[in-house]
Amino acid sequence: MKKQLQLSSKGKPFNNYVTHCVGTGRMGLALQKEYQEHLKFVQDKIGFSYIRGHGLFCDDVGIYQEIEKDGKPFVYYNFTYLDRIFDYYIENNIRPYIELGFMPKALASGDRTIFYWKGNVTPPADYNKWVDMVKATLTHLIERYGRDEVIKWPIEVWNEPNIGFWAGTMDEYFKLYECTARAIKEVDPDLKVGGPAICGVDTENWLHSFFKFCRDNNVPIDMVTRHCYMAKQPKIVGRYVYQEMFDPSYMIDELKMTREIMDQYDIVRDKELHITEFNSSYDPVCPVHDTPFNAAFIARVLSEAGDYAQSYSYWTFSDVFEEKGIPAAVFHGGFGLVANYMIPKPTFYTFEFFSKAGNELIYRDENIIVTKDKDGRYCLIGWSYHDPRDGKTLDPVSYEITLPAEKAQYFSVTKVVGGKYGNAAQTWSNLGKPRTLTKKQAEILKEAAKPLRYDSKVFAKDGKISVNMDIECNHLVMTEIFPVNDMTDTYWEFDTKEFYGLE
Template sequence: METIQLTKNMPVSSFHNFADDCIGTGRMGLALQRQYQEQLRLVQEKIGFKYIRGHGLFSDDMAIYQEYEDETGQKVAEYNFTYLDMVMDFYQEVGIKPYLELGFMPQKLASGDQTVFYWQGNVTPPRSYEGWCQLVQATLQHLITRYGRAEVVTWPVEVWNEPNLPGFWQDADMTEYFKLFKETFLAVKAVDDQFKVGGPAICGVDDVNWLQQFMAFCHEEQLAIDTVTRHFYTISDPETAGHYSYVTLREARESLTELEISRSIIDDYPEYRGLPMHITEFNTSYRPDSPLHDTNLNAAYIAQLLSRLGETSASYSYWTFGDIFEEMGVPFTPFHGGFGLVANGNIPKPTFWTFAFYKKLQKNCLYKGEHGLVTSDGKERFAGIFWNLTAEAMSFQLDFPEEVEKWCITSEVVDQQTANPLQSWHDLGEPANLSAEQRALLQQIAQPKVTTTVTSDSYSFTVQPHGVHYFEARPRKQTSDRGYDYQRVLAGR
């Protein structure tokens, strides 16, 4: 058993908690669906992210870019913001700001026909960079007019998505992407220099070379970029079987080295040293058909990552908040290995609670270990989270300050026995289409086990394999009403 001695004035450890800064989403057009909105409402109610980032702002299903022929037969661009307003109004309603990823290419503005995903996002450069820049500027100007300049300039801007992959950017053409980035960067800044603009939004394929070349390009072109963005996934190559991919997790410290290397590349340039690095996508698996995403193991592994990601990064956006998601097509079942924190049917997965627990941590970190964190409000309230990635139970003891006579401990537990809707879905026979009764049952089973206890000096607990354990400790003050005797109540007389 590991024992942790807590004192009121113990030294504060280094821990940067940005778990609630940003969350990912499927393409923007999905925000018009009722189930999408229900899932995001649940996420915002229980966690409350500041920003949301996803693909498809300029894809054809959003219908922003249009063309018509004038009286001389010339094609003229025009813009339709009907769906954009609906999406942004909904985001405003649930208290979340967009992290604007500029992409993909409208078909009428594209130089080619290459697409990606089930929903066919065009990934070719614009046939006219002037037309592309005008589209970007018109969209930003419209948003400023509708929502106010002071608000909209707080929405970060990212140029494209994973251009280092030929599937996301034609031929993974680095030179062409750098041109896109520079032209877009200058176009956005011309609208308002307060916009925070970044890239290159790369994933972990040839990422060192890409980031080195990108930083060199920005240096040579004297671009005063505001952020550097990249993605982060932590699995080995998947093995496919039917509709699913099965993966092996890398050890967390091994994966985190990638981010340390990226941080050092950025800091090699004096003018960019300390520049915020945003992880605009992260998860365990990079595929939306990995059953790992639905498990308690995923929740425990993400808990460990969240304790470390702030060491290198100013934000990190879990990919994604919900399973209304169609990159590889419409899923067949509610538990299909989707990226989301919420399974279809509005069923929280175990990893949902990892984020909910991190949201409730206090500002001062008193203890940071391999398996847990303890924080304090600087007064007499403690909160902590512990996780277990092993196959054996792990035990901990927290010793509290002696100045308080009694403590009330609230604990919330998510593990394979308490909050495991995946297992219950399996027990039900893995129904592809849930009945209303089955859906309600799984929503109930998905909740953490919540308990309270009173202690005078210490709190001992066990974290089961693949479990996540959250606790809060507050001084207990007895304020019984006149004549109320709890012991008599229990004795039934």
């Protein structure tokens, strides 16, 4: 049964921050050729403003250096790789969202590490040396890229100190945050710093404690950062992780809760909230990331998250990623919007579609948004998701939407992701799940990754146009409707009846 929507052209601002920031693997991966190709592709198609990743101070980037001089340790800083990485970002119109971490081995107080690439997560053995490194790095960036540019780059202190990414206590993280935030402001008071970058565990206690600490000690905080994932407990089978998901409203409720806590403290009440990581599953070998289900599931989050947060950074843009080792196949459950061999996944189109949404929100429910921009273009995005592992399939969600028309004629173009379309993982399975791809197989998968596309003419009647949207289960649909200046009458010699079926 179709839902009948009679909509006006007047709405409210659509708080759409879908392109504000995107996640990446550790910074050192940005030196790889395929990483750079993926980033260029994503920027050409979507165009994110910021990029955030781990490992700025890890040894593969090589900033912190200690050598012995006259029998004493001598510290210096090597910015060779940092410059290459950030130069490439700037060349591709994306700014760094700086995460300060992890600990250089020579500065670490212990040997506890995380991930295949062994990021050290212990507190600094010498906080003064840590502060000096932070100040030297930021000073170098200002000298290289200019103060007016670098003060636009947010700075986040560490990553997820409430779980295994920090070997110290909560109080030790607060110490790290305080000395780091004060050091940042010494370099330039207009640099923006925030935290606590927590994720999932003991959230309310951490937020309250962190805000009280900053308030009671007059510690600088320009924005609040945290992470959100929506997966339940994992089931591990060999190298893969399988999970059920909470409803996307779980993340929306997390954002509301965070805002409610922020409102209790003057120091952060009016500050921006940045979700510097989010996804469905928090594991980079969970097959959900490769599916149309994920595309529709994430669409529900994007439709509303901007009402509570000023950014929500999808983790990550690319499957060039090594937290659990080098990817063993083109589709392996990786976080990325783009699979290796530069094959877009279904969720890539979720972000591309939302990047095209208008700035005025006319209608929104749990399956669709209708937006308009100042040029009179309407953009409708619809989604339907259901975990298919229970053997059930939802009936299609269907709409008949009537919209005000300012022109006599419109052009409607629809793109569909799901089922056989925009679903390269299914084609990969049909190919026998090859572990590496031949050139021909890569071409086949790139073709399979494209959405279904169709277009039509739409004529106004009584100052209105009517369009239909049918959303199959685990599908994502976008319809753009453009006003048209019909020039047909100027082609007096052109007879469509003689043109082999052209309408």
